[in-house]
Every structure is written in structure tokens, then in C-alpha cells.
Amino acid sequence: MKKATNSQTRQSEILQHLKHVGSATVDELAExxxxxxxxxRKDLTTLSEANQISRFHGGAALLAGTVYTGFEARREIARAEKESIGKSLASRIPDNCSIILNAGTTTEAVIPHLEHHYGLKVVTDSVHLADKLRHFTGLEVMIPAGVIRGADGVVLGESAVEFIRQFRADFALVGTAAIAADGALLDYDLREASVTRAIIAAARHVFLAADCRKFGHGAPVCFGHLEQIDTLITDAGAGKPFLEACAKNGVEVVIADQREEAGAELA
Structure with a gap:
């Protein structure tokens, strides 16, 4: 826990925290x-009036277009949950199929578990993920043209969208910055949201990889809805409201086994 000495210091630290995690609830920040x-709430109102953050019911998020602090920092958030989600998701990808892999730290966790797959054709909107995948002998990797975001290697722009629209992949593996209570899938970057929207439309089966912390949070840009998702891979912390939202929208829910990951680390 932190103890800010005055309101300006605390507001500055709140802003830095949001740049690290993307969004947070009032209760999380209070603790x-x-x-x-x-x-x-007063701090968030001040930051919102200064156009530094956007408010949502019960919390706040970065403004659209604001870049996270860094890919490495985000990777450490819910790291154990992401690892178990990645392993569970990879186990559901058969050999000899085509996938579109969305940029993100949760989808990145799938990559180590694809090493022994063969006959995969992978399209990804991230040069960072493509660089990891290119070392696997059983995979063919494709990336679109576009503008590369320096912070995390995500490929953005209309060229990327048009490239992805050419495909009809077997599976899409997507992540999300936040999931609203009404099932909206949210992000911070309009250009990235456009690419993710195209990825969802270009696949026969859509997997959403998201740890339970994403539910009930906000972000300013909507790129889709739970009703467009076939299967959610999440962790054991998923609460009743999250699971009910999935059931309402016909989403299959798979709870990744984090105990299996912990056992593997001890072995």
C-alpha cells in the first residue's frame, strides 16, 4: 500500500498507476x-476535469489514445493467471489450422505452448509476437503492413485492417483491456480497436483470453461484445456476475487450471 502526502501527489500517483494497469475501480485505488x-472519487473527478483520465461507473481508465506504461510492465500484471490461460488456450488449438493472434500480454502467453504444434498458419498484428513465433519450425507466420506502435510493437492502421479482412481463419485469439458489465469489449486505442474488430470478423471461432480482473472495468473504445465470442478462457477468480454475463451471451467458459502451472514450476 502507498501513502500519498497530499492530493496533488496522490493524483499524480493515481495517474501513473492507471498508465500501468489501464483502469481501476475506486475501491482498488482506495486500498x-x-x-x-x-x-x-474527488481525485478522479479532478483528473477527469483536467482531461487526463475518463470516468466509468465505479472507477476510471486512461483516455483513448493513451499508451500503457510499457509492455514489460503489463506482462507482470496477473502473470500466473495469464500463464495458465495461455496453456489452456493452446491446448484447444489443433495442428494444421489457421489462427489470427491478437497483440497483448495474455495472448502472448499462448506462444510458448504452440512450439510443438505443426502445420499452423499464424497471422498476428504484433511484430513482437511474430518475432517469438518465427523460431518455431512448424509455423508459418504473417504480419500486416502498417504503422508500428513503438511501445509494444502492435501494427496499426487501415493497411493492417485490410490485410486481415482477406482471411477466413479457423480461430481468432483475442484479448481485451476491459470488459464492461453489459458485455462490451473495450480498449484504449481507436486504431487498435479497428484491427481487433477485423480479427473477430475474420475467424470462424473466436477465443477471448482474459483474466477475471478485466471484468467490470472500463476503457473508452468499444471494439466488440461478448455475444461475438465463442469461448472465453479465464482464471478461477471469475465471479458470478462475470460468468452470468457470459452465459447470457452464449459464451462457453473455460476456467484455466492455475494449480497445474504451479505444480509445473515446483517440479
Whole structure:
């Protein structure tokens, strides 16, 4: 827990925290900064009025177009959950198929578990993920043209969207910055949202890889809805509201076994 000495310091630290995690609820921030929820709400109002963040019911998020602090920092958030989600998702990908792999730290966790697959054709919107995949002998990797975002290697722009629209892949593996209570899938970058929207439309079966912390949070750009998802891979922390939202939208839910990952680390 942190203890900010005054409101300006605390607001600055709240902003930095949001740049690290993307979004947070009032209760999470109150616990982190050892302040009352009322104090945190005032801080968020001040930051929102200064056009530094956007508010959603019960919390706040980065403004659209704001880049996360860094890919490496995001990778450490819910790392164990992401690892178990990645392994579970990879086990559901057969050999000799085509996939579109969306950029992100949760989808990245799938990659180590694809090493022994063969006959895969992989399209990805990330030069970072493509660089990891190119070392696997059983895979053919394709990336679109476009503008590369320096912070994390995501390929953006209309050229990327048009490239992805040419495909009809067997599977899409997508992530999300946040999932609203009404099932909206959210992000922070309009250009990235356009690419992810194209990925969802270009696949016969769509997997969403998202740890339970994503549910109930907000972000300013909507790229889809749970009703477009066939299968959600998440962790054991998924609560009743999250599971009910999936059931309402006909989403198959797979709970990744984190105990298996912990056992593998101890072995």
C-alpha cells in the first residue's frame, strides 16, 4: 500500500498507476493509496476535469489514445493467471489450422505452448509476437503492413485492417483491456480497436483470453461484445456476475487450471 502526502501527489500517483494497469475501480485505488473512497472519487473527478483520465461507473481508465506504461510492465500484471490461460488456450488449438493472434500480454502467453504444434498458419498484428513465433519450425507466420506502435510493437492502421479482412481463419485469439458489465469489449486505442474488430470478423471461432480482473472495468473504445465470442478462457477468480454475463451471451467458459502451472514450476 502507498501513502500519498497530499492530493496533488496522490493524483499524480493515481495517474501513473492507471498508465500501468489501464483502469481501476475506486475501491482498488482506495486500498492501494490508503484513502477513503470519497477522497479517491474527488481525485478522479479532478483528473477527469483536467482531461487526463475518463470516468466509468465505479472507477476510471486512461483516455483513448493513451499508451500503457510499457509492455514489460503489463506482462507482470496477473502473470500466473495469464500463464495458465495461455496453456489452456493452446491446448484447444489443433495442428494444421489457421489462427489470427491478437497483440497483448495474455495472448502472448499462448506462444510458448504452440512450439510443438505443426502445420499452423499464424497471422498476428504484433511484430513482437511474430518475432517469438518465427523460431518455431512448424509455423508459418504473417504480419500486416502498417504503422508500428513503438511501445509494444502492435501494427496499426487501415493497411493492417485490410490485410486481415482477406482471411477466413479457423480461430481468432483475442484479448481485451476491459470488459464492461453489459458485455462490451473495450480498449484504449481507436486504431487498435479497428484491427481487433477485423480479427473477430475474420475467424470462424473466436477465443477471448482474459483474466477475471478485466471484468467490470472500463476503457473508452468499444471494439466488440461478448455475444461475438465463442469461448472465453479465464482464471478461477471469475465471479458470478462475470460468468452470468457470459452465459447470457452464449459464451462457453473455460476456467484455466492455475494449480497445474504451479505444480509445473515446483517440479
Amino acid at each position: 492501494l493509496f490508503r484513502a477513503t473512497p470519497q477522497t479517491i
